[in-house]
Amino acid sequence: MKLSGWGRYPITKTQTTYATQPGLVASSIEAEKTTQIARGLGRSYGDSSLAEHSINLSKMDDFISFNEINGQLTCAAGVSFAEILRVFVPKGWFLPVTPGTQFITVGGAIASDVHGKNHHIEGTFCEQVSSLKLCLASGEEVECSKVHHPHLFRATCGGMGLTGIILQATFTLKPIESAYIKETTIKTTNLAETLAKFEEHASATYSVAWIDCLATGKQLGRSLLMLGEHASPQKTEQTQQKPPFQDSQTAKTSKFNMPFDLPSFTLNSFTVKAFNALYYGKVRQTQSERLVHYAPFFYPLDSIQNWNRMYGKNGFVQYQFVIPKSAGLKGLTEILTEIANSKRGSFLAVLKVFGKANDNYLSFPEEGYTLALDFKMDNTLLAFLDKLDEIVLHYHGKLYLTKDARMSEQMFKQSYPQWQEFQKIRYQYDAQTCFNSLQSKRLGL
């Protein structure tokens, strides 16, 4: 079977086993050896979930226990964020950290140590995980946490599936009073203002900015900064008379579908219009407020199923880097200028300010600015991205592994200084004999 990540580049031939219960995981590991890697819902963009043999966990999806008093949930690794929200939002609970799509598994969230719009306050998803169960290369199941096998825990959180197969995890949901978010949108005119507004609103629970990547000169970095707070029921009733936990939108998130590939030439006009019309032109005042359901606030792209097909059959690469705060304005200006000059349209350009880094060996977030952009695949793209890599390295930045499909071994080893400690743990548990992805091979792990 042909398989790819969300970016549909690269594509590889894979044999898939669906592990529907923990007992089957050990036997599939045993059967395959050498080149296998776990896969959740395949929302990582590049080749992190690709190998000759893929162990798919998305059907191992049971809730195992839930504490109704403190919100502590234990569930199988294949449970999706969408399912957690569908079941628990009506009961008054929300994910402590969520990325920009709900179609990911708990296992995938841990393996990528995902972050959300509240990273500056809550940190990553793994920082909410109190323990997890991992199936090792030997088939043995171990419980790990900050206390038990702490090094294995730090290696597994953000370890891109390279230490073993996560079977289940325990983390705590956060109480909410309604399914709605009070969203504030601030329109900024340039990069300096965007960064200043992030600073000014550092106490907002959720924050993210959509940058107009094609703006140049004085307007470089003009953005829409979106802030969000969970709304209280009074607020939702006054304004919209909606029941506080109405869930209709999650169940019906996929109203639109992109059933086949769009011809690639439609992309550029689509991109520019999308941002200008939807995200820039629409907002007239410099600051506006509205009440939105959590689904469009957190998951604007989930309403178009298979939107990744918009980039045509060659696929695309998402490029997400972080650079330290000290490099902020200068570094971002340099990179944005490079991109604007290249005239490569990016449909998605999301800027976020990260809070403190955690101590997981391969975790991505660290204090600074992160920008994520999509680039349509063509035969000049890889060379262009190598050029961006140089700038990122120059400012002591790094790339997000779960988005990566092409960075060099050298770039990786230089920007992830803890890779050797990580590798030591893999050897300690024999993981390198068994769990390898196209990405890990490319990166020399």
Added chain:
Amino acid sequence: MQKNILIIGTTSAIAKATLRLYAEQNHNLFLVARNESLLQTVAKDAKIRGANQVESYACDLADLSCHASLLENITLSYPKLDIVLIAHGTLPNQKECETSVQNTLQEININAISTISLLTLLANLFEKQKSGSIAVITSVAGDRGRQSNYVYGAAKGMVSTFLQGLRNRLNDSDLQVLDIKPGFVDTPMTADFKKGPLWAKPEQIAHSILKAIDKKRNTLYTPWFWWGIMLIIRNIPEFIFKKLKL
């Protein structure tokens, strides 16, 4: 209103997706499967999703002698049943059946005889109640015998014919007898098949089952387009059909 719902073959992907929907509507469940630990996992999951009361019972349904005690246990927990869904089944290896009488009979035992045994006991229970829904998952494969899987098809067809008769017998009471005929569904049973556009997800099938039970339907082809496909398949004259490689 909370309903008492019996699910037989709980660990099947289609049954699991269906009972989750019922759990989320806070109904009471009685879950039956042979794999005890998996059964416990599904039971806990159902409880967390919102099921009001969850009972479970483990037994190998191929062993017909355990059916009577299974029924006793069910009625002890729930004196009245509102819905029963029978979902267990296996997909035989047709080629192996062709060379082994024992395999063939074993497949017919699990896919037809065990279901008919359970239905015989349940029908009397439901007849006394004078209300409720009996729903059984058969298959489109039961509509016509084909060389690639006629042992499975024959077993499913037997259950469908049995259900027709039962529906006719129970017509005077306010009882529903639903025959659920899925097409291709992406489940562990069909893990080795190449998937294409005709394939459905268990969740999709589950939604259609709930709706068909709600609407008191007699037969459900699911997804719906299988109704049309099977209409054509059933109407191809036998002298042509027998030459087809299906």
